[in-house]
Amino acid sequence: MINDTFRHKGLRSRLVDELRGKGVGSEAVLRAIHAVPRHLFLDSSFVKMAYKDIAFPIGAGQTISQPSTVARQTQLLEVLPGQKVLEVGTGSGYQAAVLGEMGIELYSIERQSELYKKCCQMLPYLGYSKIHLFLGDGYEGLPDIAPFDAILVTAGAEEIPAKLLLQLKVGGVMVVPVGSKIQIMTRIRRLNEEEFEQEEFGECAFVPMLNGINQ
Template identity: 65%
Template sequence: MDFEDSFRYKGLRQRLVNEIRKKGITDERVLEAIGKVPRHLFMDKSFVNLAYKDQAFPIGEGQTISQPYTVAVQSSLLKVRPGEKVLEIGTGSGYQAAVLSEMGARVFSVERQSLLYQKTSRLLKSIGYRNIRLFLGDGYEGLPNFAPFDKIIVTAAVKNVPAALLLQLKTEGLLVVPLGEGSQTMTRIKRLTEDNFEQETFGEFAFVPMLKGIAK
């Protein structure tokens, strides 16, 4: 990849990985991926010196780059295997997509904010993430033309899982989503058969709400 990634940044990433490990993340593939992704490149220059703190930060358009621990939780719950097709709803900065890419996923990511879509598309290509396909669209609709997906990850809060996303999940596939208003419960849904789904919950988190339509 063609970008500035100093020994200092690598050291700060390793410290971040150790912090996330201490918080209970045990999936070594997730930790390794977070250790590879140059988070400082996904953030506004005014926040670059804080890039490897385990915090969320604004990225414009009312959106945030997720806290690394939250990215680690969702990535772990997704149980991604190399080569799997993963649909991400809410591209944002592209950081979560990059982590999934480092884990070997073929990522299809939908963003509703035009400016973020354009900015993140340029960034991901410039630093070498070419197995991530970005789409400007309504996350509630998913990407029916590319379905079914092995895994689906939603990076914004919804009250109820959109039916379109459940229909685009393969049988035996997993969908990870923060459900609820106010604070959200991290939820993993497994598609057992065409009409049957199994649901598990994994603690409380805070996400920006998922909005319908494409932002003008």
């Protein structure tokens, strides 16, 4: 049985109000944030703080992003129900769950086997049947499943991952934090087979995007 009480739901309502006050304008994104029991994605020692707008460690040197960051990236992605989306960096699975609430078909890659295994248990348990998980190198993407309507990168890439750009549909968008210590939230839209348009949305801080698989 999923432990998601009226108190948890009340705390999520308060969090949604806070995010709305911070400029998250997409009601679809806010509904998704409200629907996902974030406390279930945290280590038990952090559960009481689950609905604060802060990040927490989740093991394997990774973090669960603060809700405002998750909401911001999801809003920039502009996904529509039924679209096929790639997420690079499953992490705790929280961002994947929020995307799952948007009615999309999500393919998510994680390089840390410890986190991948946890998500393989948690996400189906919560009923997310349209989230497909892969253990792999995010820089490589999933070329056999591409092209994607949208791609979300949840780690800081020193430069825009070229192989991921080529897995975007024409008209599709990729949202990726670009930079080393401090990143710039960047949205790239594929205009045609050869041309891309790039927009920047301010500074952010993510764990670094790494090559390979950590078994």
